[in-house]
Amino acid sequence: MAFSPLIKQLIEALQCLPGIGPKSAQRMALHLLERDRKGAERIVASLATALSEVGHCRSCRTLTELDYCSICADPKREKSILCVVESPADMLAIEQAGGYRGHYFILQGHLSPIDGIGPEEIGVDDLLAQLQQRAVEEMILATNPTVEGEATAHFIAQQAIALGVKVTRIAHGVPVGGELEYVDGGTLLHAFAGRKQMGLGE
Amino acid sequence: MAFSPLIKQLIEALQCLPGIGPKSAQRMALHLLERDRKGAERIVASLATALSEVGHCRSCRTLTELDYCSICADPKREKSILCVVESPADMLAIEQAGGYRGHYFILQGHLSPIDGIGPEEIGVDDLLAQLQQRAVEEMILATNPTVEGEATAHFIAQQAIALGVKVTRIAHGVPVGGELEYVDGGTLLHAFAGRKQMGLGE
Numbered sequence: 001m002a003f004s005p006l007i008k009q010l011i012e013a014l015q016c017l018p019g020i021g022p023k024s025a026q027r028m029a030l031h032l033l034e035r036d037r038k039g040a041e042r043i044v045a046s047l048a049t050a051l052s053e054v055g056h057c058r059s060c061r062t063l064t065e066l067d068y069c070s071i072c073a074d075p076k077r078e079k080s081i082l083c084v085v086e087s088p089a090d091m092l093a094i095e096q097a098g099g100y101r102g103h104y105f106i107l108q109g110h111l112s113p114i115d116g117i118g119p120e121e122i123g124v125d126d127l128l129a130q131l132q133q134r135a136v137e138e139m140i141l142a143t144n145p146t147v148e149g150e151a152t153a154h155f156i157a158q159q160a161i162a163l164g165v166k167v168t169r170i171a172h173g174v175p176v177g178g179e180l181e182y183v184d185g186g187t188l189l190h191a192f193a194g195r196k197q198m199g200l201g202e
Numbered sequence: 203m204a205f206s207p208l209i210k211q212l213i214e215a216l217q218c219l220p221g222i223g224p225k226s227a228q229r230m231a232l233h234l235l236e237r238d239r240k241g242a243e244r245i246v247a248s249l250a251t252a253l254s255e256v257g258h259c260r261s262c263r264t265l266t267e268l269d270y271c272s273i274c275a276d277p278k279r280e281k282s283i284l285c286v287v288e289s290p291a292d293m294l295a296i297e298q299a300g301g302y303r304g305h306y307f308i309l310q311g312h313l314s315p316i317d318g319i320g321p322e323e324i325g326v327d328d329l330l331a332q333l334q335q336r337a338v339e340e341m342i343l344a345t346n347p348t349v350e351g352e353a354t355a356h357f358i359a360q361q362a363i364a365l366g367v368k369v370t371r372i373a374h375g376v377p378v379g380g381e382l383e384y385v386d387g388g389t390l391l392h393a394f395a396g397r398k399q400m401g402l403g404e
Protein backbone atom coordinates (compact mmCIF):
# COMPACT_ATOMS: atom_id res chain seq x y z
CA MET A 1 0.00 0.00 0.00
CA ALA A 2 1.19 3.49 -0.75
CA PHE A 3 1.39 5.67 2.34
CA SER A 4 1.08 9.36 1.64
CA PRO A 5 4.50 11.08 1.21
CA LEU A 6 4.59 12.72 4.66
CA ILE A 7 3.77 9.45 6.45
CA LYS A 8 6.44 7.67 4.37
CA GLN A 9 8.99 10.30 5.38
CA LEU A 10 8.06 9.92 9.03
CA ILE A 11 8.41 6.11 8.86
CA GLU A 12 11.86 6.51 7.30
CA ALA A 13 12.96 9.04 9.91
CA LEU A 14 11.83 6.83 12.79
CA GLN A 15 14.19 4.13 11.52
CA CYS A 16 17.05 6.28 12.84
CA LEU A 17 16.06 4.99 16.28
CA PRO A 18 18.27 2.11 17.46
CA GLY A 19 16.65 -1.31 17.05
CA ILE A 20 13.75 0.05 15.00
CA GLY A 21 13.16 -1.46 11.54
CA PRO A 22 10.55 -0.63 8.89
CA LYS A 23 7.75 -2.61 10.59
CA SER A 24 8.17 -1.05 14.03
CA ALA A 25 8.64 2.41 12.51
CA GLN A 26 5.38 2.01 10.62
CA ARG A 27 3.60 0.90 13.78
CA MET A 28 5.02 3.90 15.66
CA ALA A 29 4.05 6.38 12.96
CA LEU A 30 0.45 5.12 12.75
CA HIS A 31 0.17 4.96 16.53
CA LEU A 32 1.42 8.52 17.02
CA LEU A 33 -0.74 10.02 14.29
CA GLU A 34 -3.89 8.00 14.98
CA ARG A 35 -3.90 7.57 18.74
CA ASP A 36 -1.38 9.75 20.53
CA ARG A 37 -0.87 13.17 18.97
CA LYS A 38 -0.27 14.64 22.43
CA GLY A 39 2.57 12.15 22.92
CA ALA A 40 3.96 12.96 19.47
CA GLU A 41 3.98 16.65 20.34
CA ARG A 42 5.86 15.86 23.55
CA ILE A 43 8.48 13.92 21.57
CA VAL A 44 8.91 16.78 19.08
CA ALA A 45 9.23 19.38 21.85
CA SER A 46 11.57 17.45 24.14
CA LEU A 47 13.76 16.15 21.32
CA ALA A 48 14.09 19.61 19.77
CA THR A 49 14.96 21.14 23.14
CA ALA A 50 17.45 18.40 23.95
CA LEU A 51 19.11 18.78 20.54
CA SER A 52 19.63 22.50 21.02
CA GLU A 53 20.49 22.48 24.74
CA VAL A 54 22.26 19.22 25.57
CA GLY A 55 25.99 19.21 25.07
CA HIS A 56 28.87 17.60 26.92
CA CYS A 57 30.01 18.01 30.52
CA ARG A 58 33.14 20.17 30.49
CA SER A 59 34.96 17.73 32.71
CA CYS A 60 33.86 14.14 31.97
CA ARG A 61 32.23 14.83 28.58
CA THR A 62 29.03 12.94 29.32
CA LEU A 63 25.75 14.26 27.89
CA THR A 64 24.23 17.12 29.89
CA GLU A 65 22.78 20.59 29.35
CA LEU A 66 24.69 21.83 32.38
CA ASP A 67 28.33 23.00 32.36
CA TYR A 68 29.24 20.18 34.71
CA CYS A 69 27.21 16.96 35.11
CA SER A 70 25.75 15.91 38.46
CA ILE A 71 28.59 13.45 39.11
CA CYS A 72 31.41 15.90 38.35
CA ALA A 73 29.63 18.53 40.47
CA ASP A 74 29.17 16.16 43.42
CA PRO A 75 31.76 16.98 46.12
CA LYS A 76 31.24 13.55 47.69
CA ARG A 77 32.67 11.73 44.67
CA GLU A 78 36.32 10.68 44.87
CA LYS A 79 38.25 12.99 42.51
CA SER A 80 41.43 11.00 42.50
CA ILE A 81 39.90 7.94 40.78
CA LEU A 82 38.97 8.22 37.13
CA CYS A 83 37.03 5.58 35.22
CA VAL A 84 37.29 5.73 31.42
CA VAL A 85 34.32 4.41 29.39
CA GLU A 86 33.29 4.48 25.75
CA SER A 87 29.84 6.04 26.09
CA PRO A 88 27.33 7.66 28.49
CA ALA A 89 25.38 4.36 28.41
CA ASP A 90 28.42 2.50 29.80
CA MET A 91 28.79 5.09 32.57
CA LEU A 92 25.12 4.61 33.34
CA ALA A 93 25.51 0.83 33.59
CA ILE A 94 28.36 1.26 36.08
CA GLU A 95 26.37 3.82 38.10
CA GLN A 96 23.37 1.51 38.22
CA ALA A 97 25.55 -1.34 39.46
CA GLY A 98 26.45 0.96 42.39
CA GLY A 99 29.69 0.71 44.32
CA TYR A 100 31.87 3.00 42.23
CA ARG A 101 32.36 6.41 43.86
CA GLY A 102 34.99 8.02 41.65
CA HIS A 103 34.80 10.26 38.61
CA TYR A 104 34.39 9.34 34.93
CA PHE A 105 35.80 10.26 31.58
CA ILE A 106 33.61 9.43 28.60
CA LEU A 107 35.36 8.76 25.30
CA GLN A 108 33.42 9.32 22.08
CA GLY A 109 33.54 5.62 21.24
CA HIS A 110 36.72 3.64 20.54
CA LEU A 111 39.72 3.84 18.25
CA SER A 112 38.96 2.60 14.75
CA PRO A 113 41.76 3.52 12.34
CA ILE A 114 39.91 1.95 9.38
CA ASP A 115 37.08 4.45 9.82
CA GLY A 116 39.57 7.29 10.37
CA ILE A 117 38.79 7.46 14.08
CA GLY A 118 42.03 8.18 15.90
CA PRO A 119 42.88 9.31 19.46
CA GLU A 120 41.82 12.93 18.85
CA GLU A 121 38.38 11.99 17.53
CA ILE A 122 37.49 10.10 20.70
CA GLY A 123 38.99 12.68 23.07
CA VAL A 124 42.19 10.99 24.24
CA ASP A 125 44.09 14.29 24.09
CA ASP A 126 41.57 15.87 26.44
CA LEU A 127 41.86 12.86 28.79
CA LEU A 128 45.68 13.09 28.85
CA ALA A 129 45.49 16.85 29.49
CA GLN A 130 43.22 16.17 32.47
CA LEU A 131 45.64 13.53 33.79
CA GLN A 132 48.38 16.15 33.74
CA GLN A 133 46.27 18.85 35.39
CA ARG A 134 44.61 16.97 38.22
CA ALA A 135 45.97 14.49 40.74
CA VAL A 136 44.64 11.14 39.52
CA GLU A 137 45.79 8.28 41.73
CA GLU A 138 44.21 5.56 39.64
CA MET A 139 42.73 5.46 36.17
CA ILE A 140 40.39 2.48 35.63
CA LEU A 141 40.01 1.55 31.95
CA ALA A 142 36.45 0.27 31.46
CA THR A 143 36.25 0.28 27.68
CA ASN A 144 34.29 -2.63 26.19
CA PRO A 145 35.86 -6.11 26.18
CA THR A 146 35.91 -6.08 22.35
CA VAL A 147 38.90 -5.98 20.03
CA GLU A 148 38.48 -2.20 19.54
CA GLY A 149 37.85 -1.59 23.23
CA GLU A 150 40.98 -3.55 24.18
CA ALA A 151 43.08 -1.68 21.63
CA THR A 152 41.75 1.63 22.92
CA ALA A 153 42.49 0.62 26.52
CA HIS A 154 46.01 -0.47 25.56
CA PHE A 155 46.72 2.78 23.70
CA ILE A 156 45.49 4.99 26.54
CA ALA A 157 47.31 2.89 29.15
CA GLN A 158 50.66 3.40 27.42
CA GLN A 159 50.24 7.17 27.31
CA ALA A 160 49.01 7.42 30.90
CA ILE A 161 51.73 5.18 32.32
CA ALA A 162 54.29 7.43 30.60
CA LEU A 163 52.76 10.29 32.60
CA GLY A 164 53.28 8.33 35.81
CA VAL A 165 49.61 7.47 36.41
CA LYS A 166 48.61 4.13 37.92
CA VAL A 167 46.42 2.41 35.31
CA THR A 168 44.10 -0.57 35.89
CA ARG A 169 41.80 -2.54 33.59
CA ILE A 170 38.46 -4.01 34.70
CA ALA A 171 38.63 -7.79 35.17
CA HIS A 172 37.58 -10.15 32.42
CA GLY A 173 36.01 -13.41 33.57
CA VAL A 174 32.79 -15.38 33.83
CA PRO A 175 29.69 -13.20 34.39
CA VAL A 176 28.12 -13.50 37.83
CA GLY A 177 24.92 -15.60 37.76
CA GLY A 178 25.76 -17.22 34.43
CA GLU A 179 26.37 -20.91 33.81
CA LEU A 180 29.87 -21.99 32.84
CA GLU A 181 28.43 -24.26 30.16
CA TYR A 182 27.27 -21.25 28.14
CA VAL A 183 30.33 -19.03 28.56
CA ASP A 184 32.44 -18.59 25.41
CA GLY A 185 35.99 -19.91 25.18
CA GLY A 186 37.72 -16.52 25.13
CA THR A 187 36.02 -15.52 28.36
CA LEU A 188 36.90 -18.86 29.99
CA LEU A 189 40.57 -18.44 29.03
CA HIS A 190 40.53 -14.94 30.57
CA ALA A 191 38.80 -16.29 33.68
CA PHE A 192 41.49 -18.95 34.13
CA ALA A 193 44.37 -16.56 33.43
CA GLY A 194 42.94 -14.10 35.95
CA ARG A 195 42.24 -16.66 38.68
CA LYS A 196 42.87 -15.58 42.26
CA GLN A 197 44.03 -17.51 45.28
CA MET A 198 41.33 -17.92 47.91
CA GLY A 199 41.95 -17.43 51.61
CA LEU A 200 40.14 -18.81 54.63
CA GLY A 201 36.65 -17.41 55.17
CA GLU A 202 36.10 -16.36 51.55
CA MET B 203 22.31 7.78 38.07
CA ALA B 204 20.74 11.18 37.72
CA PHE B 205 20.30 12.22 34.10
CA SER B 206 20.12 15.95 33.55
CA PRO B 207 16.50 17.25 33.49
CA LEU B 208 16.26 17.67 29.69
CA ILE B 209 17.52 14.13 29.04
CA LYS B 210 15.06 12.81 31.64
CA GLN B 211 12.21 14.61 29.89
CA LEU B 212 13.27 13.19 26.55
CA ILE B 213 13.40 9.64 27.95
CA GLU B 214 9.89 10.07 29.37
CA ALA B 215 8.54 11.47 26.10
CA LEU B 216 9.99 8.59 24.07
CA GLN B 217 7.98 6.18 26.19
CA CYS B 218 4.89 7.41 24.30
CA LEU B 219 6.11 5.19 21.46
CA PRO B 220 4.32 1.84 21.32
CA GLY B 221 6.34 -1.03 22.78
CA ILE B 222 9.01 1.27 24.24
CA GLY B 223 9.69 1.06 27.99
CA PRO B 224 12.13 3.03 30.16
CA LYS B 225 15.19 0.98 29.13
CA SER B 226 14.65 1.28 25.38
CA ALA B 227 13.72 4.95 25.69
CA GLN B 228 16.96 5.60 27.55
CA ARG B 229 18.93 3.76 24.88
CA MET B 230 17.18 5.77 22.15
CA ALA B 231 17.78 9.12 23.89
CA LEU B 232 21.50 8.45 24.41
CA HIS B 233 21.89 7.12 20.87
CA LEU B 234 20.20 10.13 19.28
CA LEU B 235 22.10 12.70 21.35
CA GLU B 236 25.48 10.98 21.28
CA ARG B 237 25.63 9.37 17.87
CA ASP B 238 22.90 10.50 15.51
CA ARG B 239 21.92 14.15 15.89
CA LYS B 240 21.21 14.34 12.15
CA GLY B 241 18.71 11.49 12.54
CA ALA B 242 17.18 13.16 15.58
CA GLU B 243 16.69 16.35 13.57
CA ARG B 244 14.99 14.34 10.84
CA ILE B 245 12.62 12.83 13.39
CA VAL B 246 11.77 16.26 14.82
CA ALA B 247 11.17 17.76 11.37
CA SER B 248 9.15 14.92 9.87
CA LEU B 249 7.08 14.33 13.01
CA ALA B 250 6.28 18.04 13.37
CA THR B 251 5.29 18.28 9.69
CA ALA B 252 3.19 15.12 9.87
CA LEU B 253 1.43 16.38 13.01
CA SER B 254 0.44 19.63 11.37
CA GLU B 255 -0.35 18.30 7.89
CA VAL B 256 -1.64 14.74 8.19
CA GLY B 257 -5.37 14.43 8.74
CA HIS B 258 -7.97 11.95 7.57
CA CYS B 259 -9.07 11.01 4.06
CA ARG B 260 -12.47 12.64 3.45
CA SER B 261 -13.88 9.41 2.18
CA CYS B 262 -12.35 6.42 4.01
CA ARG B 263 -10.91 8.37 6.98
CA THR B 264 -7.47 6.78 6.82
CA LEU B 265 -4.43 8.91 7.68
CA THR B 266 -3.23 11.12 4.83
CA GLU B 267 -2.25 14.74 4.18
CA LEU B 268 -4.26 14.68 0.94
CA ASP B 269 -8.00 15.32 0.67
CA TYR B 270 -8.48 11.80 -0.63
CA CYS B 271 -6.07 8.91 -0.01
CA SER B 272 -4.41 7.01 -2.86
CA ILE B 273 -6.88 4.14 -2.63
CA CYS B 274 -10.02 6.32 -2.64
CA ALA B 275 -8.54 8.33 -5.53
CA ASP B 276 -7.72 5.21 -7.56
CA PRO B 277 -10.33 4.76 -10.34
CA LYS B 278 -9.32 1.12 -10.71
CA ARG B 279 -10.57 0.20 -7.22
CA GLU B 280 -14.05 -1.29 -7.01
CA LYS B 281 -16.30 1.38 -5.48
CA SER B 282 -19.22 -0.91 -4.76
CA ILE B 283 -17.35 -3.02 -2.18
CA LEU B 284 -16.54 -1.45 1.17
CA CYS B 285 -14.31 -3.05 3.80
CA VAL B 286 -14.69 -1.72 7.35
CA VAL B 287 -11.62 -1.94 9.64
CA GLU B 288 -10.68 -0.53 13.05
CA SER B 289 -7.46 1.28 12.13
CA PRO B 290 -5.12 2.32 9.30
CA ALA B 291 -2.78 -0.50 10.39
CA ASP B 292 -5.53 -3.08 9.74
CA MET B 293 -6.16 -1.60 6.29
CA LEU B 294 -2.45 -1.84 5.63
CA ALA B 295 -2.34 -5.51 6.63
CA ILE B 296 -5.17 -6.27 4.18
CA GLU B 297 -3.48 -4.28 1.42
CA GLN B 298 -0.19 -6.09 1.99
CA ALA B 299 -1.96 -9.45 1.78
CA GLY B 300 -3.06 -8.34 -1.71
CA GLY B 301 -6.19 -9.63 -3.39
CA TYR B 302 -8.72 -7.09 -2.11
CA ARG B 303 -9.60 -4.49 -4.75
CA GLY B 304 -12.45 -2.60 -3.13
CA HIS B 305 -12.62 0.53 -0.97
CA TYR B 306 -12.21 0.90 2.79
CA PHE B 307 -13.78 2.67 5.69
CA ILE B 308 -11.57 3.13 8.73
CA LEU B 309 -13.31 3.35 12.11
CA GLN B 310 -11.52 5.17 14.93
CA GLY B 311 -11.19 1.96 16.93
CA HIS B 312 -14.08 -0.08 18.31
CA LEU B 313 -17.16 0.46 20.47
CA SER B 314 -16.31 0.54 24.17
CA PRO B 315 -19.27 1.81 26.21
CA ILE B 316 -17.32 1.52 29.49
CA ASP B 317 -14.82 4.10 28.18
CA GLY B 318 -17.62 6.27 26.81
CA ILE B 319 -16.79 5.33 23.22
CA GLY B 320 -20.06 5.01 21.34
CA PRO B 321 -20.96 4.80 17.61
CA GLU B 322 -20.40 8.52 16.99
CA GLU B 323 -16.91 8.51 18.49
CA ILE B 324 -15.71 5.83 16.08
CA GLY B 325 -17.46 7.30 13.02
CA VAL B 326 -20.38 4.91 12.54
CA ASP B 327 -22.71 7.83 11.64
CA ASP B 328 -20.35 8.85 8.84
CA LEU B 329 -20.21 5.24 7.61
CA LEU B 330 -24.01 4.93 7.55
CA ALA B 331 -24.29 8.27 5.74
CA GLN B 332 -21.88 6.96 3.09
CA LEU B 333 -23.90 3.76 2.73
CA GLN B 334 -26.98 5.85 1.96
CA GLN B 335 -25.18 8.13 -0.51
CA ARG B 336 -23.26 5.66 -2.62
CA ALA B 337 -24.20 2.32 -4.17
CA VAL B 338 -22.49 -0.23 -1.94
CA GLU B 339 -23.19 -3.78 -3.07
CA GLU B 340 -21.34 -5.43 -0.24
CA MET B 341 -19.93 -4.21 3.05
CA ILE B 342 -17.25 -6.52 4.49
CA LEU B 343 -16.83 -6.16 8.25
CA ALA B 344 -13.15 -6.75 9.05
CA THR B 345 -13.05 -5.50 12.64
CA ASN B 346 -10.77 -7.47 14.95
CA PRO B 347 -11.87 -10.93 16.12
CA THR B 348 -12.00 -9.67 19.72
CA VAL B 349 -15.05 -9.20 21.96
CA GLU B 350 -15.12 -5.47 21.18
CA GLY B 351 -14.49 -6.01 17.48
CA GLU B 352 -17.33 -8.55 17.28
CA ALA B 353 -19.71 -6.24 19.13
CA THR B 354 -18.77 -3.38 16.81
CA ALA B 355 -19.31 -5.59 13.74
CA HIS B 356 -22.66 -6.75 15.08
CA PHE B 357 -23.83 -3.20 15.79
CA ILE B 358 -22.84 -1.88 12.36
CA ALA B 359 -24.30 -4.93 10.62
CA GLN B 360 -27.74 -4.33 12.16
CA GLN B 361 -27.82 -0.71 11.01
CA ALA B 362 -26.54 -1.49 7.52
CA ILE B 363 -28.93 -4.39 6.95
CA ALA B 364 -31.79 -2.05 7.89
CA LEU B 365 -30.59 0.18 5.04
CA GLY B 366 -30.78 -2.78 2.66
CA VAL B 367 -27.02 -3.29 2.31
CA LYS B 368 -25.55 -6.79 1.93
CA VAL B 369 -23.23 -7.27 4.92
CA THR B 370 -20.53 -9.95 5.29
CA ARG B 371 -18.05 -10.75 8.07
CA ILE B 372 -14.53 -12.07 7.43
CA ALA B 373 -14.21 -15.79 8.19
CA HIS B 374 -12.95 -16.99 11.55
CA GLY B 375 -10.96 -20.21 11.47
CA VAL B 376 -7.52 -21.73 11.81
CA PRO B 377 -4.71 -19.48 10.51
CA VAL B 378 -3.02 -20.67 7.33
CA GLY B 379 0.40 -22.17 8.03
CA GLY B 380 -0.26 -22.72 11.72
CA GLU B 381 -0.43 -26.06 13.53
CA LEU B 382 -3.79 -27.23 14.85
CA GLU B 383 -2.15 -28.31 18.11
CA TYR B 384 -1.43 -24.68 19.04
CA VAL B 385 -4.73 -23.13 17.96
CA ASP B 386 -6.98 -21.98 20.83
CA GLY B 387 -10.35 -23.63 21.51
CA GLY B 388 -12.49 -20.66 20.47
CA THR B 389 -10.83 -20.54 17.07
CA LEU B 390 -11.23 -24.30 16.62
CA LEU B 391 -14.96 -24.09 17.45
CA HIS B 392 -15.34 -21.31 14.85
CA ALA B 393 -13.37 -23.35 12.32
CA PHE B 394 -15.67 -26.35 12.81
CA ALA B 395 -18.85 -24.27 12.73
CA GLY B 396 -17.68 -22.58 9.53
CA ARG B 397 -16.59 -25.79 7.77
CA LYS B 398 -17.27 -26.02 4.04
CA GLN B 399 -18.08 -28.97 1.83
CA MET B 400 -15.29 -29.82 -0.56
CA GLY B 401 -15.89 -30.61 -4.23
CA LEU B 402 -13.80 -32.65 -6.65
CA GLY B 403 -10.51 -31.07 -7.64
CA GLU B 404 -10.25 -28.82 -4.57
